[in-house]
Amino acid sequence: METVTITMKNPPGLFLEADNVSPDTFAGKKAADIAALHAFEGREQTSLGKYFEVSGNGGATAADTRIVVKGDVSRVKYIGMKMTAGEVVIENSPDMYTGAWMQGGKLLVKGSTNAFTGIGMKGGELVIEGDTGNYLGAAYRGDWRGMQGGIIRVRGNAGSDTGYFMNGGTIIVEGNTDVHVGTHMEGGTIIIKGNVPSKVGGQMVEGTIYVFGTIDVMMPGFKFVKDEEMEVDGYKGLFSLFHGDLGERHPKRKGQVVYGKLYQKI
Amino acid sequence: MTEYLIKNGFVFDPVQGIKGDKADVAVKDGRIVTGVSSGAKVIDAAGKTVMAGAVEIHAHIAGPKVNEGRNYRPEDKLFTYTPKSRQSRMAGGFSIPTTFKTGYEYARMGYTTAMEAAMPPLYARHVHEEMRDTPIIDEGAYPVFGNNWFVMEYLKNGEIENAAAYIAWLLRASKGYAIKVVNPGGTEAWSWGLNCLTVNDPVPYFDITPAEIMTGLMQANEFLGLPHSMHVHQNSLGNPGNYTVTLDSLKLAEKIKPNNKFGRDTVLHSTHLQFHSYGGDNWGNFESKSKEVMDYVNRQKNITIDTGCVTLDETTTMTADGPFEHHLTELNHLKWANIDVELETGSGVVPYVYSPDIKVCEIQWAIGLEIALLTKDHMRTFITTDHPNAGPFIRYPRIIKWLMSAEARKERIDSFKHSAKMIDATLIAGMDREISLYELAQMTRAGPAKALGLANLYGGLAPGMDGDVVVYNFNPEKDHKPDEIEKAFSAAAFVLKRGTPVVVDGEIVSNGNKRTLWVDAKTDENPQVMRDIRDKFLRYYSINMNNYEVAGHFLTNPMAIEVDATR
Numbered sequence: 001m002e003t004v005t006i007t008m009k010n011p012p013g014l015f016l017e018a019d020n021v022s023p024d025t026f027a028g029k030k031a032a033d034i035a036a037l038h039a040f041e042g043r044e045q046t047s048l049g050k051y052f053e054v055s056g057n058g059g060a061t062a063a064d065t066r067i068v069v070k071g072d073v074s075r076v077k078y079i080g081m082k083m084t085a086g087e088v089v090i091e092n093s094p095d096m097y098t099g100a101w102m103q104g105g106k107l108l109v110k111g112s113t114n115a116f117t118g119i120g121m122k123g124g125e126l127v128i129e130g131d132t133g134n135y136l137g138a139a140y141r142g143d144w145r146g147m148q149g150g151i152i153r154v155r156g157n158a159g160s161d162t163g164y165f166m167n168g169g170t171i172i173v174e175g176n177t178d179v180h181v182g183t184h185m186e187g188g189t190i191i192i193k194g195n196v197p198s199k200v201g202g203q204m205v206e207g208t209i210y211v212f213g214t215i216d217v218m219m220p221g222f223k224f225v226k227d228e229e230m231e232v233d234g235y236k237g238l239f240s241l242f243h244g245d246l247g248e249r250h251p252k253r254k255g256q257v258v259y260g261k262l263y264q265k266i
Numbered sequence: 267m268t269e270y271l272i273k274n275g276f277v278f279d280p281v282q283g284i285k286g287d288k289a290d291v292a293v294k295d296g297r298i299v300t301g302v303s304s305g306a307k308v309i310d311a312a313g314k315t316v317m318a319g320a321v322e323i324h325a326h327i328a329g330p331k332v333n334e335g336r337n338y339r340p341e342d343k344l345f346t347y348t349p350k351s352r353q354s355r356m357a358g359g360f361s362i363p364t365t366f367k368t369g370y371e372y373a374r375m376g377y378t379t380a381m382e383a384a385m386p387p388l389y390a391r392h393v394h395e396e397m398r399d400t401p402i403i404d405e406g407a408y409p410v411f412g413n414n415w416f417v418m419e420y421l422k423n424g425e426i427e428n429a430a431a432y433i434a435w436l437l438r439a440s441k442g443y444a445i446k447v448v449n450p451g452g453t454e455a456w457s458w459g460l461n462c463l464t465v466n467d468p469v470p471y472f473d474i475t476p477a478e479i480m481t482g483l484m485q486a487n488e489f490l491g492l493p494h495s496m497h498v499h500q501n502s503l504g505n506p507g508n509y510t511v512t513l514d515s516l517k518l519a520e521k522i523k524p525n526n527k528f529g530r531d532t533v534l535h536s537t538h539l540q541f542h543s544y545g546g547d548n549w550g551n552f553e554s555k556s557k558e559v560m561d562y563v564n565r566q567k568n569i570t571i572d573t574g575c576v577t578l579d580e581t582t583t584m585t586a587d588g589p590f591e592h593h594l595t596e597l598n599h600l601k602w603a604n605i606d607v608e609l610e611t612g613s614g615v616v617p618y619v620y621s622p623d624i625k626v627c628e629i630q631w632a633i634g635l636e637i638a639l640l641t642k643d644h645m646r647t648f649i650t651t652d653h654p655n656a657g658p659f660i661r662y663p664r665i666i667k668w669l670m671s672a673e674a675r676k677e678r679i680d681s682f683k684h685s686a687k688m689i690d691a692t693l694i695a696g697m698d699r700e701i702s703l704y705e706l707a708q709m710t711r712a713g714p715a716k717a718l719g720l721a722n723l724y725g726g727l728a729p730g731m732d733g734d735v736v737v738y739n740f741n742p743e744k745d746h747k748p749d750e751i752e753k754a755f756s757a758a759a760f761v762l763k764r765g766t767p768v769v770v771d772g773e774i775v776s777n778g779n780k781r782t783l784w785v786d787a788k789t790d791e792n793p794q795v796m797r798d799i800r801d802k803f804l805r806y807y808s809i810n811m812n813n814y815e816v817a818g819h820f821l822t823n824p825m826a827i828e829v830d831a832t833r
Contacts, residue, residue, distance in 0.1 A: 140340070142342075142601075
């Protein structure tokens, strides 16, 4: 695997839209070609080389390409967007849309990310060692197709609207989240190891949410079913199962009505 | 003004009966002329196809429901924006493009005129504001009458003359072009939570039937002698087994005779017939009834139709048929917008994905094409997608490919997920008919222009007509692979709009000088109708009558088509 290291030398004045920072676009390119790839700063089209020092060449394919992003990228958006394979490591904290619409490969953020991390994600593995913002693994504005596959793990806390319109895949938040978890969810799994204030599973049709900590206010559309012994992300113990959102339509499968499942650790 | 000579192209012009002969087309001062001076700018069209600018008879491209689609579907714009260039503005959107993109994309395909198919009169100002911002193409809009309280009251009492006087007033107030009818009576019934699913279901409170509304509106249309016929979206759209309702509606035209000075010999335009040609009684045994419907259309010479072809895309459905949109959101569970337009109409908006992996969508795709392929009179059958309902208008080149190439259809059928089941439920697999370029020119140019009563301006290349000329990179003497057909019709080599080049090599070179078409019908003074109008504004409308009319700066280059209906 070839490694390309891009180091921020000249931070943008405005926010930089760097969706070209992806193993798919870097593959098969030499350092100079990578520096010439376009980016947008505000409404001006510029090139990556204006901001980053690029060293190393891309591999033959995306799968053979590893990108290491160094320096202050707090004003850089869309890193790893739509990547299908390969690896990206971001040593600091990027802005919004990190790993958006990601389809495969691995993306590791050693710092924290801002909003819309991994939105519309279809596959791959996204790990955030710090915190993340709102709309983690959610759908794009207006869209009903949220996260559909892959796995997101956040070691710190997440903001609000985690897994909004989620259809598949897994989100694990090891810390706490803000309000609205799995709103409009129709599939997939969300695991919150910390606490959630309220609005968990609102308008949820299908899918599974686990909360290890407290839920200050339970949605009125959830009904206690039973206590169950479960193994969840390496933890084994007793959980209370709730069905919901009872105010929403629910499909029938094999004669059984399918509900959204909310498990809370006892 | 500059003169142009489009030389040596293969010309297809149904107006003059030219079927691909090599000929020159001369344009001077914005009009087609017999000859130009030696100083004329020469466009070499050798080895290319030359046609008049195409005319769109039915699309939802301006107004409040289109804009509601834009508002509530930001995802439709995702990754579609193109930055501004020297001659064009920033443009974006797929099924509900920005107004600018609408103008540019029509022009690139060689369309120079388009009609907005459903204008709620109360929001006519909004419709005209959007048309003003749609560059290049001439536009008009059809106000909806099929659920209008005035119309239902007059027709209930058999007062055709009063209905006609009201229609003339509303066309003038809304700067509308024709009488549009959407789910007659059904949208009004929807405000009671009901619908009219046959032509004989009475409308609550008004106690009138869809058949009476359609018949009365056709009579009023011919009483006035409007340029276009009544334009109807029939009851029970999109339901399995609805083809009998369609035939019942079409038969209403048998009793009506055309009366106008525009050369229109039809009295009813039945729109997006694909959605109305369904057999079966549920989605399991859903099947095509295109043959039954088209056999009737081919026989009955005083009706025109458009296809409403499904393009197999993700799109945004929008119609004044409010109850249908509710039905649709219950089927696909996607977001739903609904509005009641006081006294006049209503509407709904729901996104929809026509998937090639869903049997029903595959059958719908087949029905739309079957209608075009079964037609015997290409001057009465027009190609549409009911944009954006069955698919976005930018897919016209793809529909042309499917109609002109049996091989293209076979490729599509073979890659369907349920092709065997789809073949059982349709006729498409057994059809080897391929539309000719001349027939294409009839279905997209001369035919719709004639149905709109605009045959003197649009749809042909005869001297005196508007200088709307299109050159396609398509050599009719050569064989073409299916995708080459689509490519050629996607981006015209050259488009002249009223004598101004607007597209060169598929790129926009000018924002043109668009016109707004509307119909000014003069009727005898009718104090009763004027009193009724004032009375309804005082009692029911939420706005003052003075704030209703569309005038002045709302209209870009207005062109009034004058009709004298005084007796």
